[in-house]
Amino acid sequence: MARIVGRVARSSSLFGFGNRFYSTEASHASSSPSPFLNGGGARKVAAKDRNVQWVFLGCPGVGKGTYASRLSTLLGVPHIATGDLVREALASSGPLSQKLSEIVNQGKLVSDEIIVDLLSKRLEAGEAKGESGFILDGFPRTMRQAEILGDVTDIDLVVNLKLPEEVLVEKCLGRRTCNQCGKGFNVAHINLKGENGRPAISMDPLMPPPNCMSKLITRADDTEEVVKARLRIYSETSQPLEDYYRSKGKLMEFDLPGGIPESWPRLLEALRLDDYEEKQSAVA
Numbered sequence: 001m002a003r004i005v006g007r008v009a010r011s012s013s014l015f016g017f018g019n020r021f022y023s024t025e026a027s028h029a030s031s032s033p034s035p036f037l038n039g040g041g042a043r044k045v046a047a048k049d050r051n052v053q054w055v056f057l058g059c060p061g062v063g064k065g066t067y068a069s070r071l072s073t074l075l076g077v078p079h080i081a082t083g084d085l086v087r088e089a090l091a092s093s094g095p096l097s098q099k100l101s102e103i104v105n106q107g108k109l110v111s112d113e114i115i116v117d118l119l120s121k122r123l124e125a126g127e128a129k130g131e132s133g134f135i136l137d138g139f140p141r142t143m144r145q146a147e148i149l150g151d152v153t154d155i156d157l158v159v160n161l162k163l164p165e166e167v168l169v170e171k172c173l174g175r176r177t178c179n180q181c182g183k184g185f186n187v188a189h190i191n192l193k194g195e196n197g198r199p200a201i202s203m204d205p206l207m208p209p210p211n212c213m214s215k216l217i218t219r220a221d222d223t224e225e226v227v228k229a230r231l232r233i234y235s236e237t238s239q240p241l242e243d244y245y246r247s248k249g250k251l252m253e254f255d256l257p258g259g260i261p262e263s264w265p266r267l268l269e270a271l272r273l274d275d276y277e278e279k280q281s282a283v284a
């Protein structure tokens with residue numbers, strides 16, 4: 001762990017993702033050629049020459065977006081959420097948007113081809129802007145996606161965030177986004193009693209400021225029925241992914257102890273990033 005985190009975030013370095021998913025340069029032989037890879041693997045850049053390449057796993061509603069976004073700001077790497085890429089594609093007009101809306105509104109997963117295409121384009125656009133490293137949120141969701149990712153780049157660390165299921169449904173139903181500033185909030189009051197060895201969990205709502213209050217929107221797929229479908233699909237697909245990254249020694253399990261005020265410092269400690277800002281300013 002310390003070794004992984006010790007390599008954290010250099011302010012400028014080579015872009016770590018090499019030739020993207022659609023590389024035509026066969027610079028390493030892939031053991032499981034992907035139909036998306038267009039005939040080969042990609043150059044893998046040594047971890048010491050690039051920023052962190054982390055993945056956040058966790059059920060819908062666990063807070064992957066919140067913690068991945070905070071860490072991306074801290075480490076200076078892009079936070080790339082495939083759910084956001086899907087929602088952007090949904091908001092655009094055209095045949096893809098129609099195809100996606102049916103799938104997403106039922107809580108189902110988008111095909112590996114579509115999701116890899118969206119992610120690939122996002123990474124290419126980032127590379128063109130000089131981005132380095134990434135924190136992926138919501139990808140990979142299937143073993144096929146994990147294999148494709150593993151073919152093209154090295155993942156340094158996979159953080160698996162966990163919360164009891166009762167809390168996840170309430171958190172999804174409480175999610176709100178301001179349609180003007182784009183910030184996310186949560187109006188749910190969580191108060192789960194501790195029982196059978198499980199600690200109590202309480203989370204205060206993350207209320208929007210008054211000027212966002214009248215502009216709040218709820219995601220179309222955050223209805224109780226669709227949330228439950230998403231949780232079911234997640235639990236069916238996540239086990240092999242967790243096992244895969246565990247077997248590679250990359251999985252860090254993290255039980256969230258509560259809301260952001262309790263969880264954020266503990267997560268930084270677990271990642272050995274608690275004194276990161278001080279160290280950065282000492283080096284600068």
Ligand SMILES: Nc1ncnc2c1ncn2[C@@H]1O[C@H](COP(=O)(O)OP(=O)(O)O)[C@@H](O)[C@H]1O
Nearest residue numbers: 060061082083086104108109110115138139141
């Ligand atoms: N890696 C992925 N593979 C397939 N579908 C995805 C992937 N990432 C996002 N999606 C689609 O976008 C929807 C929203 O994703 P996301 O915002 O990550 O939601 P959540 O984690 O709350 O379910 C998912 O329900 C799914 O339809």
